[in-house]
Amino acid sequence: METQMSRIHQTTYNAIFQHPVARNLQWHDVRSMLNAVTDETQEHNGTLRFTRNGETLTVHPSKHKDLSDIHELMQIRHFLERSTLPAQAIIAEGVHLLVVIDHREARIYKTELHGSVPERIVPYDPDGSHRHLHNVDDDANGQRQPELKPFYEAIARSLSGTKKILIFGSSTGSSSAMDYLLADLKEHHPDIQERVVGTVVVNEQHMSEDQLLAQARTFYATTER
Incomplete structure (x- = not known):
């Protein structure tokens, strides 16, 4: 799945790949961006599953407004990399x-x-x-x-x-x-x-x-x- 992101979505997308790691990302903005470029499925236990180009990302919705978990941020980054660039x-x-x-x-x-x-x-x-x-x-x-x-x-x-x-x-x-x-x-x-x-x-x-x-x-x- 490939769609054209809005400027706001592009800003959030760019921040995910920022180095050093961005510390002020909002979970609402990240989820909105993911919705723009993936197919989202919400399971009964609240877990979110994002699918794009044959790759899948599973996350638990953040209980906080900001995305403060660096491990989760890196999972999102790696998912976007995998689903954008075919391995070959x-x-x-x-x-x-x-x-x-x-x-x-x-x-x-x-x-x-x-x-x-x-x-x-x-x-x-x-x-x-x-x-x-x-x-x-x-x-x-x-x-x-x-x-x-x-x-x-x-x-x-x-x-x-x-x-x-x-x-x-x-x-x-x-x-x-x-x-x-x-x-x-x-x-x-x-x-x-x-x-x-x-x-x-x-x-x-x-x-x-x-x-x-x-x-x-x-x-x-x-x-x-």
């Missing part, structure tokens, strides 16, 4: 990747897979301030402080072993996460940086995932002719 379609190496990055997160897609579920990586933000990227210089040596280093290292780990990488960003210059990523790869992971085949500025806030992936596939198809 999983590609370990040689894939063409799309990285969509801004100051809030990086989403990494396998462009060959229709309905690709992205890996999501977000900067560590312990105080919840959601700071925008900006130049932060160390007074002692003029170097940028490493506050976002783990963010870029996590992205680099996810890009290792791939054949080609396309990066979409929302801007260029000193406030651009895309430019920071390119600089970090060039300095610390030149082997990965050499596989970056293009960088494109897009208005990703106004593009669906299908539109982003379609543009990436067109780019790859054009450059490989």
Whole structure:
């Protein structure tokens, strides 16, 4: 079963794949999203059974408004992954990747897979301030402080072993996460940086995932002719 999710459902779906794990998900929102993409059956004892593309998820309705059980959240995440990507379609190496990055997160897609579920990586933000990227210089040596280093290292780990990488960003210059990523790869992971085949500025806030992936596939198809 595949349906088009609403923006609210997409936001909830995205939060389930957030890294670090989201802590403020509401059970009502999660169930509503699951209803949009699965067939739900409620058993006599109150247990809920969600079915999608031959995969089944069984959960006990949360007694709390929020989804605070991390184990249950991971079960939902793994169910969505299994029911979206057929086992035979999983590609370990040689894939063409799309990285969509801004100051809030990086989403990494396998462009060959229709309905690709992205890996999501977000900067560590312990105080919840959601700071925008900006130049932060160390007074002692003029170097940028490493506050976002783990963010870029996590992205680099996810890009290792791939054949080609396309990066979409929302801007260029000193406030651009895309430019920071390119600089970090060039300095610390030149082997990965050499596989970056293009960088494109897009208005990703106004593009669906299908539109982003379609543009990436067109780019790859054009450059490989």
